[in-house]
Amino acid sequence: MNINVEHQPNCRAVAHVRVPADQVGKERDEILTYFASMVRLPGYRPGKTPKSIVAKRYENEVKDELEKKLISAGLRQAVKSEGLELLNVLAVNDKMYHDTDKSFSFTIEMSLAPKFELPEYTGIPVKLPRIEVTDADVDHDLLHLRENQSSYEDVERAAAIGDVVVLSVTGSLDGQPLAEAMPDAPAHLKEMQENWFLLAEEDDFLPGFYAGLIGIAKDDERTLNITIADDFNFEALRGKTIALAAKCHGVKNKVVPELTEELIKKVGGDDMTLETLREEVRDAIRRRREQARDAAKSNQVIAHLFEKVEFELPQEVVNREAQRRTNEIAMRAMQQGIGEEELMKQQDEILNSATNQARQNVKVSFILEQIAKKEALEVPGQKIAMALAQLAERQKVPAKKFMAEAQKSGLIDNVRGDLLLQEAMEFLKDRAAVEETDPEPEHCDAHSK
Numbered sequence: 548m549n550i551n552v553e554h555q556p557n558c559r560a561v562a563h564v565r566v567p568a569d570q571v572g573k574e575r576d577e578i579l580t581y582f583a584s585m586v587r588l589p590g591y592r593p594g595k596t597p598k599s600i601v602a603k604r605y606e607n608e609v610k611d612e613l614e615k616k617l618i619s620a621g622l623r624q625a626v627k628s629e630g631l632e633l634l635n636v637l638a639v640n641d642k643m644y645h646d647t648d649k650s651f652s653f654t655i656e657m658s659l660a661p662k663f664e665l666p667e668y669t670g671i672p673v674k675l676p677r678i679e680v681t682d683a684d685v686d687h688d689l690l691h692l693r694e695n696q697s698s699y700e701d702v703e704r705a706a707a708i709g710d711v712v713v714l715s716v717t718g719s720l721d722g723q724p725l726a727e728a729m730p731d732a733p734a735h736l737k738e739m740q741e742n743w744f745l746l747a748e749e750d751d752f753l754p755g756f757y758a759g760l761i762g763i764a765k766d767d768e769r770t771l772n773i774t775i776a777d778d779f780n781f782e783a784l785r786g787k788t789i790a791l792a793a794k795c796h797g798v799k800n801k802v803v804p805e806l807t808e809e810l811i812k813k814v815g816g817d818d819m820t821l822e823t824l825r826e827e828v829r830d831a832i833r834r835r836r837e838q839a840r841d842a843a844k845s846n847q848v849i850a851h852l853f854e855k856v857e858f859e860l861p862q863e864v865v866n867r868e869a870q871r872r873t874n875e876i877a878m879r880a881m882q883q884g885i886g887e888e889e890l891m892k893q894q895d896e897i898l899n900s901a902t903n904q905a906r907q908n909v910k911v912s913f914i915l916e917q918i919a920k921k922e923a924l925e926v927p928g929q930k931i932a933m934a935l936a937q938l939a940e941r942q943k944v945p946a947k948k949f950m951a952e953a954q955k956s957g958l959i960d961n962v963r964g965d966l967l968l969q970e971a972m973e974f975l976k977d978r979a980a981v982e983e984t985d986p987e988p989e990h991c992d993a994h995s996k
Contacts, residue, residue, distance in 0.1 A: 548621055552629045558659045558861040560631065564621035568649035571617065578612050614642060617651055625655065632660035634861055658861045665917055666855035669978045673847040675840050677983045680832045687991070688828050692814060693806060694993070699799035705762045708746050711799040712760055715740050719790045733781055736789065741796055753791075760793070767795045780886050836989075841976075848975050852914050853907055860909050868905035873897060915971040916964075922974060926966040934962050 549565040579598040582605055588596050602609060618639055626633050637656040644651050699711050706712045718725035718736045726737040735742075750757045759771040771791045775784045804810055811819050815827070876897050877890055890897070918924075935958075939949035953959050 548624050550621065550625050550628060552625060552631070556859065558634075558661050558859050559637070560657045560659055562621070562625040562629075562655045562657065563652070564618075564625065564655065565650055565652040566617050566621060570620075571613070571644075571649060571651050574616050574620075575609070575613050578609055578616070582609065614651075614653075618653060618655070621653065622655055631657070632662075634658040634660055634864065637863070658863050661858045661860060661913055663856055663858035663913075663917075665914065665921065666852070668852070668914075668918055668975055670980045671848050671851045671975060671978075672982065673844050673851075673979045674982045674984050675843055676836075676987045677985065678833060678836045678840060679986045680829050680836070684832055684989075685825050685828050687994070688832060689806060689825070690803075691993070692828070693803050693810070696804050696810060696814070698802050698804075700802050702798050702800045703765070704798065705764045706746060706760060706795075706798045708748055708757075708761070709801060711743050711745050711801065712763060713741055713743055713796040713799070714760075714793045715796065716742070716791050716793045719792070720784075720787060725789060729783060731781075732784060736784075736791075743799075745801075756791070760795075763793075763795045763798070765795055765797050769793050769795075778889070780884060780889060782886075782888060844976050844979065844981075845972060848972065848979060849907070849911050852911055852975075856914065858910075858913075860906060860913075865902070865905050865909050868909050869898070869902045872901035872904055872908075876901060912968055915968045915975075918974065919967050919971040922971075924967060924970045924974060926963055926970055930966055931959065931963055934966060935959065938962075 548567070548570070551563045553561045553563065555561065576598075579601055583596050583598055583601045584594045586596055586601060586605070587593060588600065588604070591597075591600070622633075622636065625631065635658050637658055640654045640656065642651075642653045702710070716739045718732075718738070720728040724737075725732050744752065744757070744760070746757045746760060748757075753773050754776060755773055756771060759769065759773075763769055769792075771793060772788055773791060774788045775786065777785050779785050806821070808821075811821055811824055815824055880890055880893075881887075935950060935953060936946060938953075938958075939946050942949070944952075953962075
């Protein structure tokens with residue numbers, strides 16, 4: 548075969564292949580021989596149909612099979628002779644039989660794995676906080692535990708920050724009930740019956756709503772005029788001022804229980820004591836900080852690799868990863884109540900963010916893959932089996948059926964590849980040069996002020 552490979556940007560290449568007449572003839576004859584042995588035609592004994600008859604009767608099928616074999620052979624030879632690391636074939640074009648010399652030519656567009664020199668990857672410098680758990684840390688987590696057991700008691704006084712108010716609210720716009728003025732408006736703005744609101748300094752409902760309720764008491768009625776923000780999910784209300792007529796059915800004060808023996812046994816069982824509870828909480832804090840430290844170590848290793856080497860990336864792989872991340876971002880946004888219209892307005896920002904992250908993910912994956920290859924890392928079969936079993940369980944598919952489908956779909960190879968990247972990351976983390984720093988205080992939204 549005559550093969551000429553033309554390399555292009557973004558890890559693409561085009562192989563121009565010309566198959567000589569003798570190879571075309573040989574492959575065609577083998578295909579005709581096989582067809583003749585398999586076909587059943589009237590007037591001929593099985594396996595005795597003349598090739599000339601087969602060639603005429605199955606002209607299109609023979610041609611298709613011949614082209615498949617020649618293209619497959621050309622691809623294999625191009626990859627071998629040029630030392631290409633093929634990711635996938637993008638297209639086969641310009642197929643042509645030449646009358647002059649009876650040869651067959653075609654071009655193959657390919658996406659290739661990038662070629663690059665690995666940077667020094669052992670002894671990557673990372674800075675990680677030393678893990679310490681103090682009695683104050685334990686006390687803080689125990690406070691959260693106590694708060695989770697909080698109750699709310701009715702109080703006969705005006706509401707303040709930190710209190711719960713029980714309200715019935717009816718919305719109106721320009722003097723007309725909102726349910727009539729805008730039937731499609733969010734239900735919670737049209738009417739609410741005896742809803743609980745925990746008054747906080749930062750309003751997570753409507754700007755100015757909580758502030759307007761300070762000082763309200765049981766049986767009080769107030770009308771709050773709220774101007775809807777420009778980024779509100781329901782576009783028709785943006786910039787408009789709605790009137791929320793609120794009636795207070797009660798004010799409740801949050802009561803955080805003391806850490807009594809009764810509470811300790813309630814949360815930990817009859818054998819739990821204050822001492823054992825504190826030890827369990829201490830262990831939980833340590834595990835949490837170890838996980839955070841390990842995540843920080845991974846992030847610093849990834850950042851180091853990303854910055855230390857530059858190479859072109861296969862655009863198809865980046866696009867596929869960017870699309871996956873875009874879908875994830877959109878799904879999370881919709882789960883948070885952001886509408887499709889608002890998402891469309893943010894699509895450029897979302898796409899840019901997804902693309903940038905995709906480029907980092909793809910680049911680091913290729914680096915980890917090369918490190919795994921150079922270090923001859925392998926994934927134990929037991930680990931692959933466990934990962935597949937977990938997938939089967941999550942999808943609620945019987946294990947035997949799942950494994951059969953995974954074998955056909957190539958999922959097993961994908962899982963093995965993902966686990967191999969994890970093995971490479973663990974290899975790097977185990978050999979990183981760690982500099983310990985002073986512990987960093989954990990941020991707590993509930994008690995940060």
